[in-house]
Amino acid sequence: MPKLIDHATRREEIATAAWRVILQRGIGAVSVRTVAAEAGLSVGSVRHVFASQTQLLSFAMELVIDRAAARIDALPHRRTELESMEDLATELLPLDEERRGETEVYLALFAASGADSTLSATRADVWGRVHAGCRTIVSRLTDAVTVTEEQHEQEVVRLHALLDGLAAHLIWRPSEVSAAAARTAIVDHLHELTTRFGVARP
Amino acid sequence: MPKLIDHATRREEIATAAWRVILQRGIGAVSVRTVAAEAGLSVGSVRHVFASQTQLLSFAMELVIDRAAARIDALPHRRTELESMEDLATELLPLDEERRGETEVYLALFAASGADSTLSATRADVWGRVHAGCRTIVSRLTDAVTVTEEQHEQEVVRLHALLDGLAAHLIWRPSEVSAAAARTAIVDHLHELTTRFGVARP
Structure with missing residues (x-):
C-alpha cells in the first residue's frame, strides 16, 4: 500500500515542520500557510492532509x-x-x-x-x-x-x-x-x- | 506623594487587566490596545505607564x-x-x-x-x-x-x-x-x- 505509506510520511513531514515553526516563532505563528511554507509544500497539499490548523x-x-x-x-x-x-x-x-x-x-x-x-x-x-x-x-x-x-x-x-x-x-x-x-x-x-x-x- | 501612589495603583490596574486578557484569550492577544480596552483606559494612558508591550x-x-x-x-x-x-x-x-x-x-x-x-x-x-x-x-x-x-x-x-x-x-x-x-x-x-x-x- 504505497499510497498509505506516502500519506503517513507526508503527515509526519508536515507535523515536524509545525514543530520548527513553534520552536522558531512560537505557537501563535502556526497556521496552515506558515507550516506549508516551512515544509516547502503548497497550502493545498497541507490542507489535503490536515483539514484545519x-x-x-x-x-x-x-x-x-x-x-x-x-x-x-x-x-x-x-x-x-x-x-x-x-x-x-x-x-x-x-x-x-x-x-x-x-x-x-x-x-x-x-x-x-x-x-x-x-x-x-x-x-x-x-x-x-x-x-x-x-x-x-x-x-x-x-x-x-x-x-x-x-x-x-x-x-x-x-x-x-x-x-x-x-x-x-x-x-x-x-x-x-x-x-x-x-x-x-x-x-x-x-x-x-x-x-x-x-x-x-x- | 499622592502622584506616586496613583502611578503605582494605575500600574497594578493595567497589569491585572493584562492578566485577564491572558486568561481569557491567551498571551498572544496581549497588546497595549487590548489591555487598555480591558482596563477601560485610553491607549495613551497605558502608554504613559508602560512604554511597550x-x-x-x-x-x-x-x-x-x-x-x-x-x-x-x-x-x-x-x-x-x-x-x-x-x-x-x-x-x-x-x-x-x-x-x-x-x-x-x-x-x-x-x-x-x-x-x-x-x-x-x-x-x-x-x-x-x-x-x-x-x-x-x-x-x-x-x-x-x-x-x-x-x-x-x-x-x-x-x-x-x-x-x-x-x-x-x-x-x-x-x-x-x-x-x-x-x-x-x-x-x-x-x-x-x-x-x-x-x-x-x-
Missing part, C-alpha cells in the same frame, strides 16, 4: 509522545527493574537536543490557551499517556510489596509532577538546572520510592 | 511573584519549622481561585516563546525568586544538620521542580490532580526530606 496541532502534539513511546519500546533490557525504570523515566526528560525540541513543543502546546475542543482532547490524551507511563514505573517498582490504591496514585502524581517540572526547568533555565542534576533528581526519587515501600534490591 | 508583560509577570511573596510574608508563625515550611511551599501552589489565575499567567508568560531580552531577563528573575524560596525551605529544614553544598542544591532543584510540576498539573488537569493530592505530595516530600537528613522532629 487544530488537526495539525493535535497531530504534532501526539507525535511528540509517539516518538518518546517508540524510544521507550526500543530501550535495551537492564539487569534490574530499578535500572530499567530509571531508563524509562529519564527518557521522558529533555537530556539531548532532539528531546529538547520535542519538550519545547510539548510545553508550548500545553500552555497555549484556547477552548478548542479537539486540542483540549489531545492535551488530555497526551497528559494521560505520560501519566500512564508514570503509573507503569510505580507499578513495576512496587510489584513485590503491598501498596494501597491511594498510595499508588499518590506516587504517580508525585513522579509525574517531578518529571514535568524538571523537563520545564531544563528548557526554561538550562544554565541553572543541568542535565546531570535533573537525572540525579529522578534517580534519587526512584531509589527512595523503593526504600520507602521496603522493596528489596538485588 | 514587553514592559507591560514584564511587570505583569513580576506582580505574580510580588503577590505570592506578600502572602508568604503575611503567613502566621507556626509551632514548628516543618509546619511553617509546609505553609510556605503550599502558598506557591494554585490551591484557590486567586492563585489559579496567577499561576496560569505565570505559566503562559514562561512558555511564551520569544527572544525579547527584557522578557527573558524577567523570566530569569522570576524563576530565581521562586528558586530562592525553595532554597530558604531547604535551608531552614536542614539547619540543624550537616549538608554539603551539592546535596543542598540538589534538594532545591528537586523541590522547585516538584512544586512547578504540581502547579502546572493543577492548572492543566484539575480533574486528574486534586488540590488535596498536590498538597499531600509536597507535605510528604518535605517530611521525607527531613527524615533523609536525620533532622529530629519536635
Whole structure:
C-alpha cells in the first residue's frame, strides 16, 4: 500500500515542520500557510492532509509522545527493574537536543490557551499517556510489596509532577538546572520510592 | 506623594487587566490596545505607564511573584519549622481561585516563546525568586544538620521542580490532580526530606 505509506510520511513531514515553526516563532505563528511554507509544500497539499490548523496541532502534539513511546519500546533490557525504570523515566526528560525540541513543543502546546475542543482532547490524551507511563514505573517498582490504591496514585502524581517540572526547568533555565542534576533528581526519587515501600534490591 | 501612589495603583490596574486578557484569550492577544480596552483606559494612558508591550508583560509577570511573596510574608508563625515550611511551599501552589489565575499567567508568560531580552531577563528573575524560596525551605529544614553544598542544591532543584510540576498539573488537569493530592505530595516530600537528613522532629 504505497499510497498509505506516502500519506503517513507526508503527515509526519508536515507535523515536524509545525514543530520548527513553534520552536522558531512560537505557537501563535502556526497556521496552515506558515507550516506549508516551512515544509516547502503548497497550502493545498497541507490542507489535503490536515483539514484545519487544530488537526495539525493535535497531530504534532501526539507525535511528540509517539516518538518518546517508540524510544521507550526500543530501550535495551537492564539487569534490574530499578535500572530499567530509571531508563524509562529519564527518557521522558529533555537530556539531548532532539528531546529538547520535542519538550519545547510539548510545553508550548500545553500552555497555549484556547477552548478548542479537539486540542483540549489531545492535551488530555497526551497528559494521560505520560501519566500512564508514570503509573507503569510505580507499578513495576512496587510489584513485590503491598501498596494501597491511594498510595499508588499518590506516587504517580508525585513522579509525574517531578518529571514535568524538571523537563520545564531544563528548557526554561538550562544554565541553572543541568542535565546531570535533573537525572540525579529522578534517580534519587526512584531509589527512595523503593526504600520507602521496603522493596528489596538485588 | 499622592502622584506616586496613583502611578503605582494605575500600574497594578493595567497589569491585572493584562492578566485577564491572558486568561481569557491567551498571551498572544496581549497588546497595549487590548489591555487598555480591558482596563477601560485610553491607549495613551497605558502608554504613559508602560512604554511597550514587553514592559507591560514584564511587570505583569513580576506582580505574580510580588503577590505570592506578600502572602508568604503575611503567613502566621507556626509551632514548628516543618509546619511553617509546609505553609510556605503550599502558598506557591494554585490551591484557590486567586492563585489559579496567577499561576496560569505565570505559566503562559514562561512558555511564551520569544527572544525579547527584557522578557527573558524577567523570566530569569522570576524563576530565581521562586528558586530562592525553595532554597530558604531547604535551608531552614536542614539547619540543624550537616549538608554539603551539592546535596543542598540538589534538594532545591528537586523541590522547585516538584512544586512547578504540581502547579502546572493543577492548572492543566484539575480533574486528574486534586488540590488535596498536590498538597499531600509536597507535605510528604518535605517530611521525607527531613527524615533523609536525620533532622529530629519536635
